[in-house]
Amino acid sequence: MRIPFADAPTARTDWPRADGALPLAGSAHVWFEGASADSAMLARPKPILPSLPVDRPLVMGIVNVTPDSFSDGGTLGSVAEAVARARTQVEAGADILDIGGESTRPGAAEVPVVDETARTAPVIAAIRAEGISTPISIDTRKAGVAEAALKAGADIVNDVSALTWDADLARVTAEFGAPICLMHAQGTPQTMQADPRYDDVLREVYDWLGARMDHAVAQGIAPEKIITDVGIGFGKTLQHNLTLLKGLALFHGLGAPVLLGASRKRFIGTLSGVDEAAARMPGSLAVALHAAAQGAQIIRVHDVAETVQALALWRALTLEDDV
Ligand code: 7PM
Numbered sequence: 470m471r472i473p474f475a476d477a478p479t480a481r482t483d484w485p486r487a488d489g490a491l492p493l494a495g496s497a498h499v500w501f502e503g504a505s506a507d508s509a510m511l512a513r514p515k516p517i518l519p520s521l522p523v524d525r526p527l528v529m530g531i532v533n534v535t536p537d538s539f540s541d542g543g544t545l546g547s548v549a550e551a552v553a554r555a556r557t558q559v560e561a562g563a564d565i566l567d568i569g570g571e572s573t574r575p576g577a578a579e580v581p582v583v584d585e586t587a588r589t590a591p592v593i594a595a596i597r598a599e600g601i602s603t604p605i606s607i608d609t610r611k612a613g614v615a616e617a618a619l620k621a622g623a624d625i626v627n628d629v630s631a632l633t634w635d636a637d638l639a640r641v642t643a644e645f646g647a648p649i650c651l652m653h654a655q656g657t658p659q660t661m662q663a664d665p666r667y668d669d670v671l672r673e674v675y676d677w678l679g680a681r682m683d684h685a686v687a688q689g690i691a692p693e694k695i696i697t698d699v700g701i702g703f704g705k706t707l708q709h710n711l712t713l714l715k716g717l718a719l720f721h722g723l724g725a726p727v728l729l730g731a732s733r734k735r736f737i738g739t740l741s742g743v744d745e746a747a748a749r750m751p752g753s754l755a756v757a758l759h760a761a762a763q764g765a766q767i768i769r770v771h772d773v774a775e776t777v778q779a780l781a782l783w784r785a786l787t788l789e790d791d792v
Contacts, residue, residue: 470692470724471682472507474675477722480764482787493721497524498787499764507722515726517648517696517766518604518624521564525784526761529565529606530558530773531732534588535572543588551592552599559603562777565625567769568593568618569608573629573658573703582613590617597622606650612637619645625696629654629703631681632688639688650696650728650767651681655704665704671716674699679723696767698728702735710736714756717763729760730769754779762787 472478478501480493491503495514503512514523521527534551536543541550555566570588571580593605606625607618612635615626619641626642628634631651642649653674655665667673678697686692697720699713710731720727731737737752738744750772757768757776761783770776 470510471679472510472722472724474672474719474722476505476507477675477719478507478511480718480721480762482762484787486789492524492789493718493764494726494766495523496764497789498526498784499718499762500789501718510724511721515693515724515766517565517726521604523766526765526780527564527767528562528773528776528780529567529728529767529769530555530561530563531769531771532558532566532568532592534568534570534592536588537572548591548595552595552601555592555596555601555603556599558773559601561774563603563773565604565606565767566596567606567608567627568623569627570614571609571611573608577658582611585609585611585614586617589614590621593618593621593623610634610638612641616641616645619647624648625650628652629700631678632685633681639685639690642685642694643689643691646691646694648694648696649685649690650698651678651685652698652728652730653678653681653700653703658703661704665706665709667709670705670709670712671719674713675719675723678720682723682725692724695725696728697723697725698730701729701731707736707739710734714759714763717760717765721764726766727764728767728769729756729763729765731756731760732770732772750775758783 480499489503490500491512493499493501532555539547570585605623606627607623608627610630626649629652632639732753733746733749737749741752
C-alpha cells in the first residue's frame with residue numbers, strides 16, 4: 470500500500486498534460502506521470518468522508534475556542550460567539566470546520582481534559598443544533614475531548630500528536646469509525662522549537678508518518694480513515710518547513726490524503742517581514758496555492774473566504790479539460 474520514500478511521487482499542474490498523465494488521487498487539477506507499479510494506488514481517489522468531494526482541494530476553516538480568542542475571555546456568550554464564527558467560515562465556503570480548545574503554540578501550557586471538553590463539546594453541539602451540517606474536526610490530542618466532541622456531532626479527529634500523547638485516543642477514534650489526521654511533530658509544544666534537527670527532514674517525516682499509520686491500523690483504525698500532515702512549524706526550522714513544502718507531493722506515497730496547516734504561521738512572517746500573525750493572509754494564500762499544486766487534499770486556514778477565492782482561480786487555471 471505504502472510506497473518506499475525513494476519511489477514517492479512528484480506532482481504537476483502544467484498544461485497541456487503529458488501522454489500517460491494520471492490524476493493524483495482523483496484530482497481534476499493535479500497529475501503525475503504514471504506507468505509504475507504504484508500508479509493505481511496514487512491515482513485512486515481517497516475520500517475523507519462520503520459527503521466531501523475528492524476532485525478538488527478542500528478548505529478546512531479554523532474555529533479557535535481557546536479563552537484568549539473570545540471578547541469576554543471565554544465566559545458569558547462564548548458559545549454563541551464561536552457558533553457565529555463557525556457560521557462565517559461555512560458561509561465563506563469552508564468544507565470542514567476545525568474546532569480547537571488547546572493552544573499548541575510553541576511553549577504553550579497544557580489544558581486539562583475537563584477544561585478542553587467544556588470549551589469544545591458545547592460549541593459543536595450548538596453548531597449542530599443550529600442546523601449547520603458541515604463536517605467538523607476536533608483538534609485535540611486527548612481521548613476524552615475527542616469522545617465528547619464525536620458524541621456532540623464532530624466527524625473527524627485532528628491529532629497533532631499522531632497518537633503519541635493519549636493511548637486511549639486510537640480506541641475512541643476506532644469505535645466511532647472516524648477519520649483521523651496524524652500530524653508529525655518533533656518534541657512537544659513546550660520544547661519543540663528549542664533546537665529542531667533532522668539529517669534528512671523529508672525522509673524522516675515520511676518514515677515517521679508511515680510508522681504512525683501502522684500504529685493506528687494496529688490499534689483498529691481502518692487504513693482508509695487516515696489523513697497525514699507534515700506538521701509545519703511543529704519542531705521545524707524555516708529551512709525544514711520549506712523543504713517539507715517543496716517536497717509535499719512525496720507524502721502521497723504514504724497512500725493517504727495529505728492535509729497542510731501553514732496558515733499565518735511564523736515562517737510566513739519570517740520570509741515576508743510581517744510580525745503580526747493576523748497580517749499574514751497574503752503569504753498564507755501563496756502557501757495554500759502551493760499546497761494545492763502539490764495535491765494536498767485539505768488546506769487548513771484562518772482566512773476561508775480569501776483562500777476559497779484564490780483556489781477558485783487556481784482551479785480554473787489547472788482544470789483538466791479538452792483542448
Ligand atoms: C498557536 C500557534 C495556536 C499555533 C495554534 C497554532 C496544525 C493543526 C495547529 C497543523 C493540523 C496553528 C497552530 N496547527 N492541526 N493544529 N495541522 N492537522 O497555527 O499544521 O493553527 S495549531
